Amino acid sequence: MSPDSHSDDTSEPHDLGDGDAPNIVLVVMDTARARETVPATSAITPTLASLAGSGTEFTHAYTSAPWTLPAHASLFTGQYTAAHGAHGGHTYLDADHETLPEAFQSAGYETVGVSNNCWITGEFGFDRGFDQFRKGWQYIQSEVDTGAVVRASGVSERLTSLREQLLAGNPAITLANVAYERYLCDDDGAARTTDWVDTWLTRRKTNGDDQPFFLFCNYIEPHIEYDPPREYAEQFLSSSAVEEAIQLRQDPRAFDVGDYELTDRECELLRGLYQGELAYVDAQIGRLRESLQAAGEWENTIFVVLGDHGENIGEYGFFGHQYNLHETVVHVPLVISGGAFSGGGQQESLVQLLDLVPTLLDETGISAPELLTQLQGQSFHPQSTTPPREAVYAEHVQPQPSVDSLEARFGELPDRVKAFDRSLRSVRTNQATYIRGSDGSQWLYPAASSERQNRVDQRPALVARLDTKLDDWLGTVERDHTTQTSVAMSASTEQRLADLGYL
Incomplete structure (x- = not known):
């Protein structure tokens, strides 16, 4: 941890017995990018706009990685990918990293997590520190994942998968989960997640439970495949355009390698569906707020909503x-409501999602020595005396899926795609963006320009300065990871991740 990475605030930790320790609700809108959500507006995300109006909106918030696994690992540990080591080559958050839920659990909080993204489960090390951790796609929580049954094509394959899953666990629970996921679910988990949290909150209220809680929710709907409820899609597309849009192929890896193309109009149609997904999740977040209000918890809750990473929908020749x-x-x-963040307005200073760890510790007054020791973020709490960031950083340590995997699926790849077999790191300041590949590739985008035209050749002095800054930063955060292997996963998880475009 750098000397100034945590706040200088020396307030005493809350006594959890005095009833004033704030609840923390951490909501991830999976795959929500800034283009449609910053600044938050009532046109797409009215709940987010309302939260921003009463709380604080950080208009220059950046993730440290462009996909789910490393981004959540940073969110939970306060570390960059170079330190926590969870990425495409090592798909697991190792136990030697303290996590934010563990810190809150140790401080006496009830800790509850609900994930609708199969990367963020115990299978990959993300359930540590939670008293309860739910897989949102299951009606009854089970180690047997019925995804292979639900996604099987054809009666014969489905029956074979069902027989295998029935033998692997409790048959009644397996059948209930199959029926629930295949026939009773009308979204990707957002509604049932909110329903479950509402029931949990109601039970707490009925029981008179005043223990503070840490609640984590991952809503995955904005992720591929874009398939919002019809009424939300039609907020952004005509009825006929919705019909046209839902027929479009949504296969990011096939698009990236040139297996098929999307016209400008087709990309716009997909963006309309994507906006519908954002609007739908925003409505679920509104329901979550109502549940907290009904339970009498809202006034004592720090409510955080963020996107773990963004998305390309045709931009730069990418999909996903x-x-x-x-x-x-x-x-x-990134919007935070409640506590010291009430009435904060729009803040334009650079922040990173991993900065939330020290920031939330500052807000709650929790002492977490192990977590503080490993931190690489810095608090942006309103009472922090830490100077604002001069730069934000991001890493794509190893492509997922790998280029070898792409070649196995699609055959001979064009040179553009073979070039994906590299690591990428970036630094962004208020003056420029600089991206560097391990193959020697470089991109420079001065702040006054959009990220369209690479200016590396025109601004060599600026490139050199940012290249040095990137090296200096890497030297302070990188840690040795001798194990660079993928973690074995179940066949059902592999199928789910394939559906999401990762495998």
């Missing part, structure tokens, strides 16, 4: 959020 570090995949929404 792999193989680049452009603004579209690293600039994300």
